Each structure stands twice: as C-alpha cells, then as structure tokens.
Amino acid sequence: MTTLTAAGIEPLFRLLGRYMPLEEEDRAALMGLETGPICIRDPRHDIAREGENPSVVRLLVSGWACRYKDLPDGRRQIVGFFLPGDFCDLNIYILKELDHSIGALTAVRYFEIQPQQFQSVIEDRPQLLRALLWHEMVCSGIQREWLLSIGQRSPLERLAHLFVELYYRLSAVGLATGLSFDFPITQNHLAEANGLSLVHLNRTLQEMRRERLIELSDKQLRINDLDRLKRVAMFNSNYLHFDRPTVGAAPARRNPSP
Amino acid sequence: MTTLTAAGIEPLFRLLGRYMPLEEEDRAALMGLETGPICIRDPRHDIAREGENPSVVRLLVSGWACRYKDLPDGRRQIVGFFLPGDFCDLNIYILKELDHSIGALTAVRYFEIQPQQFQSVIEDRPQLLRALLWHEMVCSGIQREWLLSIGQRSPLERLAHLFVELYYRLSAVGLATGLSFDFPITQNHLAEANGLSLVHLNRTLQEMRRERLIELSDKQLRINDLDRLKRVAMFNSNYLHFDRPTVGAAPARRNPSP
DNA sequence: CCTGCACACTAACGCAGATTAGCGGCGCGA
DNA sequence: TCGCGCCGCTAATCTGCGTTAGTGTGCAGG
Incomplete structure (x- = not known):
C-alpha cells in the first residue's frame, strides 16, 4: 500500500476547486489516502462489468474512460465519459x-482506493464530503443534459454540445490549451455516446468542419469559434455547477507525468 | 407548521422499505418531520423552474410530476417521472x-419540508440517510437506463421498457392492482419523455395494443403479458436496486386518502 | 344552446438518418 | 516484407419517423 502521487491527484484538486475553495488541509487529507499501485489498462479493456460488485473506488489519473450500458443483442450506449x-x-x-x-x-x-479510506478523510474534513457529493450530483446533471441532447437536439447540435461540455470539463482539470485539447477517442465512441450510426456521425463531423466550427485531426480537437459553437448547441453551462472560476487558467501540460 | 400525515407518508415508507428494513423508530423519525400545509397544484403548472434556488424539499403524496429540461426554442424533454x-x-x-x-x-x-428538518432525523437514524442516498442513486440509475432507451431502443422497445419500469415503481409504493394501474398522463407527455413525436408515439401505442401487449384507455394501463413485455423491452430490473421484495404485496387502494 | 379547447387518433408526404458496401492509409505482428 | 485489422471517410439505397393537416369525441364555460 502506498499513497497517491502529487501529479496523480492534481486534476482532482483542480476539479474540486471549481466547486469550492480547497484548503491546504483538504489537499493533505486527500493526499493521505492509501491506494494500491497505479493501474494501467488498454483501450477497449473493461475496467468493471455490469453486475459486478466492485469494492474499490477508482480515481482516473490519465486517459479517458466511459460508463456504458449494453443490450443483450449487442447495441451499446455510452452514458458518460470519465x-x-x-x-x-x-x-x-x-x-x-x-x-x-x-x-x-x-x-x-x-x-x-478502498472505500473505508474515505471514512477518516470525511470525518476530518466534512467539506470534502460535500465536494464529493457535489461532483456526484454534477454527474447526474450531465446525464440529464445528455438525455435532453439525445431526445431533442439534432445530431449537429448534439455533437456541438458535447464538444463544448468536454471543453469545459477538460479546462477545469487543466487539460485544455486555449481552445484546443487532446481528443483521443474514435468516431465509433462518439457515435455510441450520441446514439448515432457511425456513418451519420462522420457526416455530421464533416459538416461541422465545413461550417468551420471545429477542426479535428490527429486526435486533437480545436474549437474555432466557441461562442458560435455554444449558440449552435444552445449551451447553458449552469448544469456543470462550476461555481468558482478556473484557478490559474494554466497553460496546462498535455499529459501529467506520473 | 404541522407534521406529515400517516396516509401521506405511506408511499415513502413502502419505497424505502424496498431498499432496507425500516424500523419503527425510522418511521417515527420521518413522521416527526415538520412541514407546511399540504400543497396542491394543477396539471401543467410548474412546481419549480430551472434557475431557481428552491429552499424546500418536496415529498410527493399523490399525482404524477416530472423533471424536465427545455431548449430556448421550446423543445422539451421529460427526463424523469416523480x-x-x-x-x-x-x-x-x-x-x-x-x-x-x-x-x-x-x-x-x-x-x-425545510432541509434543516432532515438534520436531526439523519443524526438520530443514520440508516435513513443511507436510504435517502440510495434512492437518489436509483434515480441516477434510472436516468442512465433512459439514456440507453432513447439512444438504442426502438420506439416500441422504449415504450415497453417505460411501462415495465412504471409498473415496478408503482408496485413498490402500492399503487398497482395486479398488472393494472392508474396512468394519468397524456400521450403528449409520453412523447416528450421518449423523444418521439406525438404522432409516432400514437402509432407505437396502437402497435402495442395490436400486439396485445397492453391495454390503455380511460387513464388506466393494463399489462397483458408481463413476461412478453419484459422480453420485448429487454428489461433487466437490476438498475432499480430493489433489494428486498415488495412487502405485503397489498391489494392497494388506488388513491391514498388525505 | 353553441363555442372553444384538450385529447386521441389517422393519412399523406418527404427527409433525416440507418444500413450496407466499399475505399485508402496506417500501425503491428508474423 | 507481407498480410491483417483498425480507423476515417464516402456513395447508394431504403425506411422510420417527423411534419402537416386533418377527423371525431368529450367536456367546460358563456
């Protein structure tokens, strides 16, 4: 058993800091969480399966993961990104x-991280419980917004909305550089998250490029005109509940080193 | 200020009882919550609007309500039923x-109910906090399931799934009589919840009737063949996390009296 | 009484988006 | 080095579903 590395929880600090001010003691308490060695997983490898009863809480340090649900016949819906x-x-x-x-x-x-590890942290620093619950509720709000997107927004609007959302979330953890960020997932993933066929997703992507809303290549996404993209998406950031401004607005490394 | 009425809180008791055993003291604690007089609202009347900062927790006693989100141009998505x-x-x-x-x-x-009312209840009966959080997480799970429905299930499957879900939830609070239950909402509401046009929703409903899956008229829904309906919907009840069987399986009055 | 409105339901039409098929480029392992 | 599979991308076809426009019924209010 070891503890978290400083670089490893930097994104978490930034994220919780968007909800409420974090004191030095809060950071120290989080740093004190005991954990196993860092885990590494390949793409397309499941981290946990429906029906399991996982006994650990996982804190993502780098890379993207997702929550998904699937049907017996193979249809698959990504219901959230980590x-x-x-x-x-x-x-x-x-x-x-x-x-x-x-x-x-x-x-x-x-x-x-073992769940009981949180026990003492929460007792010492009740504000941290608040921050963690806050984050859970934001996740729930994001799901509601996705429901609105899939149910009512057109594919173009939907995709635009997702890109703005990811831009906000990545900025919050210091992983956006200006209006650009690493975008490591495939078009297939995007299709599965948006309830679209792969072909149609590709068409929609082409249209966004044609409209000069975004540039996407080599796993890099660049937003050309954030205001216009937000207008197209009818984006209202209230559901993210980022009550405090991004701290530092740092020029942000792409990959936090281990 | 008064307290909750016995009949008013009965559905809540039944619901929490599906998650964990409720002791007499738990019930007493909930009954002790102070509240204003019972509120009455007409259909189509908003209880709360996006952007507001409500300072009360509302406990629904009778009737159906919904969470919804809307877009500036009027499109509307129901994201959950209460x-x-x-x-x-x-x-x-x-x-x-x-x-x-x-x-x-x-x-x-x-x-x-004023939020601070919960404070002492939770301190006295920590299991109740657990039950309330449990319910919140089930709501979150229901949203994920809806995302899967709207994203991947066909309109027929989607509608079938919703009906089974409502059957389970209404049974849990004692509002189903066998395979029938009050179904007081309009086709418009169903369309808004399922991301379908009103016309197409109606077509799908006709198809379900033709297939003898359900009967729906006079605001009463009857499931003709639950197993078949579940098969069509690819329904898996795990996301409701009802760990304990329905207590009593009571023949259940339709409308709990005030 | 008629008027107006909410609600369930239907028909005709057209398009958005699914499906199927296939292209070329690239990285990887044999 | 040559496959082989993943990935982005495109074209042709067909259909599910939205749109528009209606009908009929029941009910509340003037």
Whole structure:
C-alpha cells in the first residue's frame, strides 16, 4: 500500500476547486489516502462489468474512460465519459451491484482506493464530503443534459454540445490549451455516446468542419469559434455547477507525468 | 407548521422499505418531520423552474410530476417521472441552483419540508440517510437506463421498457392492482419523455395494443403479458436496486386518502 | 344552446438518418 | 516484407419517423 502521487491527484484538486475553495488541509487529507499501485489498462479493456460488485473506488489519473450500458443483442450506449480527476463510481458506498459497465477508451492510468479510506478523510474534513457529493450530483446533471441532447437536439447540435461540455470539463482539470485539447477517442465512441450510426456521425463531423466550427485531426480537437459553437448547441453551462472560476487558467501540460 | 400525515407518508415508507428494513423508530423519525400545509397544484403548472434556488424539499403524496429540461426554442424533454413517495430534489442540499424544471403532470399533492428538518432525523437514524442516498442513486440509475432507451431502443422497445419500469415503481409504493394501474398522463407527455413525436408515439401505442401487449384507455394501463413485455423491452430490473421484495404485496387502494 | 379547447387518433408526404458496401492509409505482428 | 485489422471517410439505397393537416369525441364555460 502506498499513497497517491502529487501529479496523480492534481486534476482532482483542480476539479474540486471549481466547486469550492480547497484548503491546504483538504489537499493533505486527500493526499493521505492509501491506494494500491497505479493501474494501467488498454483501450477497449473493461475496467468493471455490469453486475459486478466492485469494492474499490477508482480515481482516473490519465486517459479517458466511459460508463456504458449494453443490450443483450449487442447495441451499446455510452452514458458518460470519465476524464482525469474523475472518480469512477463513488456510489459503491451505497449500491451493492453495478448497473452499468466501465470501459477504457484509451490507455488509462488510475488508482484504486478502498472505500473505508474515505471514512477518516470525511470525518476530518466534512467539506470534502460535500465536494464529493457535489461532483456526484454534477454527474447526474450531465446525464440529464445528455438525455435532453439525445431526445431533442439534432445530431449537429448534439455533437456541438458535447464538444463544448468536454471543453469545459477538460479546462477545469487543466487539460485544455486555449481552445484546443487532446481528443483521443474514435468516431465509433462518439457515435455510441450520441446514439448515432457511425456513418451519420462522420457526416455530421464533416459538416461541422465545413461550417468551420471545429477542426479535428490527429486526435486533437480545436474549437474555432466557441461562442458560435455554444449558440449552435444552445449551451447553458449552469448544469456543470462550476461555481468558482478556473484557478490559474494554466497553460496546462498535455499529459501529467506520473 | 404541522407534521406529515400517516396516509401521506405511506408511499415513502413502502419505497424505502424496498431498499432496507425500516424500523419503527425510522418511521417515527420521518413522521416527526415538520412541514407546511399540504400543497396542491394543477396539471401543467410548474412546481419549480430551472434557475431557481428552491429552499424546500418536496415529498410527493399523490399525482404524477416530472423533471424536465427545455431548449430556448421550446423543445422539451421529460427526463424523469416523480411518483407518490418520491422526493423532488434532495440535491438542493448541495447544489445552489436548479438545472432543470419540475412540473405537475396531473393534479398533485405534496408536502414542503425545510432541509434543516432532515438534520436531526439523519443524526438520530443514520440508516435513513443511507436510504435517502440510495434512492437518489436509483434515480441516477434510472436516468442512465433512459439514456440507453432513447439512444438504442426502438420506439416500441422504449415504450415497453417505460411501462415495465412504471409498473415496478408503482408496485413498490402500492399503487398497482395486479398488472393494472392508474396512468394519468397524456400521450403528449409520453412523447416528450421518449423523444418521439406525438404522432409516432400514437402509432407505437396502437402497435402495442395490436400486439396485445397492453391495454390503455380511460387513464388506466393494463399489462397483458408481463413476461412478453419484459422480453420485448429487454428489461433487466437490476438498475432499480430493489433489494428486498415488495412487502405485503397489498391489494392497494388506488388513491391514498388525505 | 353553441363555442372553444384538450385529447386521441389517422393519412399523406418527404427527409433525416440507418444500413450496407466499399475505399485508402496506417500501425503491428508474423 | 507481407498480410491483417483498425480507423476515417464516402456513395447508394431504403425506411422510420417527423411534419402537416386533418377527423371525431368529450367536456367546460358563456
């Protein structure tokens, strides 16, 4: 058993800092969490499967993962993305069985933390419990927004909305450089997240490029005109509940080193 | 200020009882919550609007309500139903601003409870906090399932799935009689919840009737063959996390008296 | 009484988006 | 070095579903 590395939880610090001010003691308490060695998973490798009863909380350090659900006949829906700084399933505290699966979309690195590790942290620093619950509720709000997207927004609007959302979330953890960021997932993943066929997703992507809304190549996404993209998406950032401005607005390394 | 009525809180008891055994002291603690007089709202009347900062927790006693989100151009998506026994937005504990609206779908009756009222209840009976969090997480799971439905299931499968879900949830609070239950909402509401046009929803409903899956008229829904309906919907009840069987399996009055 | 409105339901039409098929480039392992 | 599979991309076809426009019924209000 070891503890978290400073670079490893930097995204988490930044994220929680968007919700409320973090004091030095809060950071110290989080740094004190004991964990196993850092885990590494390949893309397309599942981290957890529906029906399992995982006994650890996972903190994503680098790479992208997702929550997904699938049907017996193979249809698959990605219901959320995990970005660095996100906990995968804090809810194992309460629920016994996973009602969805968790998969890696790229190579990922994460820490595994025993739930009881949080106990003392929360007792010492009740504000941290608040921050963690806050994050859970934001995740829930994001799901509501996705429901609105898939149910009502056109494919173009939907995709635009997702890109703006990811831009906000990646900025929050210091992984955007200006209006550009690493975008390591495939068009197939995008299609699965948006309830579109691969072909149609590609068409929509072409249209966005034609409209000069974005540039996407070599796993890099660049937003050309954020305001216009937000207008197209009818984007309202309230559901992210980032009550405090991005601290530092740092020029941000692409990959936090281990 | 008064306290909850016995009949008013019965659905909540039944619901929490599906998650874990409720002791007499738990019931007593909940009954002790102080509340304002019971509120009454007409259908189509909003209970709360996006952007507001509500300072009360609402406990639905009778009637159906919904969470919804809308876009500036009027498109609307219902992202969840509230049935008797449900709390509308426990999350005001943490989040300051509502990122969605809450609307009445029928005439509804509910209690308004001050958040601080929960404080002592939770301190006395920590299991109740657990039950309330559990319910929040189930709501979150339901949203994920809806995402899967809207993203991947065909309209027929989607509708079938929703009906089975509502059957389970209504049974849990004692509002189903065998395979029948009050179904007080309009086809328009169903369309808005399923991301379908009204016309197409109607077509799909006809198809379900033709296939003898359900009967629906006079605001009463009857499931003709639950197993077949579940098969069509590819329904897996795990996401509801009802760990304990329905208690009593009571023949259940339709409308709990005030 | 008629008027107006909400609601369930239907028909005709057209398009958005699924499906199937196939292209070329690239990285990887044999 | 040559496959082989993944990935981005495109074209042709067909259909599910949205749109528009209606009908009929029941009910509340003037």
